[in-house]
Amino acid sequence: MRLTRRAALAGLATSPLATPARAQPLEPGRIPLAISARPIAAFEPRNPEKRRFGQLVFRSGLVLSSGHPRFGGLSGLWRSADGGDLVAITDNGFWLSARTRSRDGRLAGLDEAEIAPVLGSSGRPLHRSRYYDTECLAIADGVAYVGVERIHDILRFDWAGQGVEARARLVATPREIKRLPDNRGLEAIGVAPPEHPLAGAIVAISERSGGEDEPTLGVIIGGPRPGPFQLRRLGGFDITDLAFLPGGDMLVLERWYRTLRGVGMRIRRIPAAGLKPGALLDGPALIEADLGQEIDNMEGMSVHQEQGRTIVTLISDDNFSFLQRTILLEFELA
Numbered sequence: 001m002r003l004t005r006r007a008a009l010a011g012l013a014t015s016p017l018a019t020p021a022r023a024q025p026l027e028p029g030r031i032p033l034a035i036s037a038r039p040i041a042a043f044e045p046r047n048p049e050k051r052r053f054g055q056l057v058f059r060s061g062l063v064l065s066s067g068h069p070r071f072g073g074l075s076g077l078w079r080s081a082d083g084g085d086l087v088a089i090t091d092n093g094f095w096l097s098a099r100t101r102s103r104d105g106r107l108a109g110l111d112e113a114e115i116a117p118v119l120g121s122s123g124r125p126l127h128r129s130r131y132y133d134t135e136c137l138a139i140a141d142g143v144a145y146v147g148v149e150r151i152h153d154i155l156r157f158d159w160a161g162q163g164v165e166a167r168a169r170l171v172a173t174p175r176e177i178k179r180l181p182d183n184r185g186l187e188a189i190g191v192a193p194p195e196h197p198l199a200g201a202i203v204a205i206s207e208r209s210g211g212e213d214e215p216t217l218g219v220i221i222g223g224p225r226p227g228p229f230q231l232r233r234l235g236g237f238d239i240t241d242l243a244f245l246p247g248g249d250m251l252v253l254e255r256w257y258r259t260l261r262g263v264g265m266r267i268r269r270i271p272a273a274g275l276k277p278g279a280l281l282d283g284p285a286l287i288e289a290d291l292g293q294e295i296d297n298m299e300g301m302s303v304h305q306e307q308g309r310t311i312v313t314l315i316s317d318d319n320f321s322f323l324q325r326t327i328l329l330e331f332e333l334a
Helices: 159-165
Strands: 036-039 056-065 074-079 085-090 094-103 106-117 134-140 143-148 153-158 169-171 186-191 202-206 216-221 227-231 238-244 250-258 262-270 285-289 298-306 309-316 326-333
Touching: 036 106, 056 106, 074 143, 074 238, 074 309, 085 134, 094 159, 106 159, 106 326, 134 298, 143 159, 143 186, 153 159, 186 250, 202 238, 250 298, 262 298
Parallel strands: 074 134, 074 298, 134 186, 186 238, 238 298
Antiparallel strands: 036 056, 056 326, 074 085, 085 094, 094 106, 134 143, 143 153, 153 169, 186 202, 202 216, 216 227, 238 250, 250 262, 262 285, 298 309, 309 326
């Protein structure tokens, strides 16, 4: 969800997922993007020597910027198995792809960056339709999955075969998804890894499906045991993303926002055995941060391995606002 609501694009009621009578013209595909990167030397500026925060060790971070008007609003994140490739999705229907560059074990920048519109099944860009509010991303086994808020759908793309030129296909979802609140729908999506009891299943969680102190809805789609579950909400945090650890435990990224206090961030670890239909999930916090640390509106999370180390990467959604920043953070699981 955007921290400041932007009005829905007017006059775009036609779904891009239904093939029209006449083919829609395609927008330009890959658009090269120049991205500037300013290093973040310390996650907690008032304590620059501190590296460990809860169960995570800060490795590096970047403040990203670009003069291109489509850059920003990054709400979903994926990195390849070695961390070299990075894919993000904006909350208005665009792909961002790049190669990460490191120096002395720290993130140094993004190279070969490109931006491209996410396409519906007809080839019509999602940002020209009611499917524009793309909020979460997972890529597994060559397939990209994107959660769309407000209309509460999940789309799949042949990422391995076509990349950003792939066209959306609807994923069948349970009826509970369609009942989610308008602007508090699917914000987190992942695919259970081979080590998980639900291997191959899509797992999606809504930002906040009920009241302030009520659990939020999650669903397991496909796999051996599909069905709904709930995730306990604590301390006013809303759900913004999820990612699976190699052993099958699930990390959940959360965020709170208050007009006079700014933003906060938390990551909880959910045991693999607990994720099943009908469950009420909870787990310990690995890290909690606020504006005393280098965070913004953290919405995307990815996990990969480097030489046996588990790396957690986070990215923020700047809401296309000059008052916010696009931050890329990298931690190691202690």
